């Protein structure tokens with residue numbers, strides 16, 4: 001699985017800015033080799049492996065965009081009504097002979113334009129009586145028709161390599177007659193939790209225990225990315241077990257994620273385990289929540305040690321794990337989507353680190369109003385489930401006042 005050299009990041013400083021960390025990922029992490037084909041309906045969310053050129057034009061033929069009457073524009077009088085006999089009727093899926101001069105054909109949306117016809121009058125603008133149609137003047141040549149290839153020309157690149165396929169992309173591929181798509185292989189991501197206090201949901205809790213939630217959050221987050229997530233369970237707070245497990249898993253995965261055990265406490269062994277098995281790139285990120293976050297490489301496989309507090313784990317996942325997965329998957333760069341909002345709260349922060357505040361967004365006539373979740377603890381799971389966005393307060397900002405313009409990352413867009 002090795003794809004990186006263990007010293008490929010070669011970074012000396014201990015406190016890494018979010019931008020620096022992301023630049024390292026963008027510059028140093030190559031896409032994994034490996035291509036496969038996916039049936040259309042399994043291709044949603046996968047990364048397209050090559051440019052997709054249209055084997056046919058879309059639409060494939062010149063056709064009517066409305067229900068109405070097809071005719072030759074040359075037959076339309078410049079002033080006053082034109083009366084043309086209606087000589088045929090053409091529904092979608094049918095073909096007919098060329099149109100004779102001075103006649104019209106009743107036509108329906110999607111039916112091919114009869115040869116010679118170049119314009120369609122909508123039925124709402126025409127009047128049919130005694131086998132003829134009365135057409136109002138003033139319609140432009142080509143009105144209400146769709147030329148072949150107006151959507152995609154034959155041979156044009158319809159979808160570009162590196163695109164993470166969205167549902168409409170699947171429809172476009174189907175419209176081009178395709179049944180399978182070339183996609184990059186998924187990134188194999190191993191996910192560990194760490195902590196002697198963690199219990200597996202479904203087992204008795206016991207004294208001083210808490211159920212593991214991070215592993216499930218992380219596996220669920222990975223489900224939205226081009227990843228094959230592997231649940232690697234809970235590691236005890238034990239240095240050798242941690243180092244062994246990471247080194248072994250690095251050999252069979254493309255990326256490892258852990259949560260917890262990454263600060264500087266005596267029971268925090270992830271940092272040392274990365275150093276023991278490979279090399280550590282950084283162990284502190286200038287971000288809140290989430291400062292204790294480590295990144296390193298073991299046996300060529302990148303390893304991210306996410307913090308244990310659930311909110312910090314999510315925030316750092318978005319900034320470290322998500323870009324790593326997208327890089328390894330060969331996806332085109334997709335910065336987290338950020339939108340302007342108006343702060344509905346006051347806040348003070350330290351300069352030099354980026355902060356994410358959980359907010360609820362309320363629609364207004366102008367920018368959405370961001371109301372801060374009342375409490376700040378990075379362990380509060382409900383601060384995520386009862387909010388709907390992260391407000392991003394950049395490094396240089398030291399205070400926010402109501403009415404300030406801020407940027408938010410809506411959960412429905414980033415997850």
Ligand code: AMP
Pocket residue numbers: 193194195197198210211212213214215259260261262263265307308309310379
């Ligand atoms: P740590 O960084 O290991 O000291 O963890 C910080 C806090 O996050 C502690 O309260 C841990 O119990 C909690 N925590 C760590 N890992 C998890 C997890 N997988 N699920 C839920 N809480 C966790």
Ligand code: MG
Pocket residue numbers: 194195196237260261267308
């Ligand atoms: Mg711990």
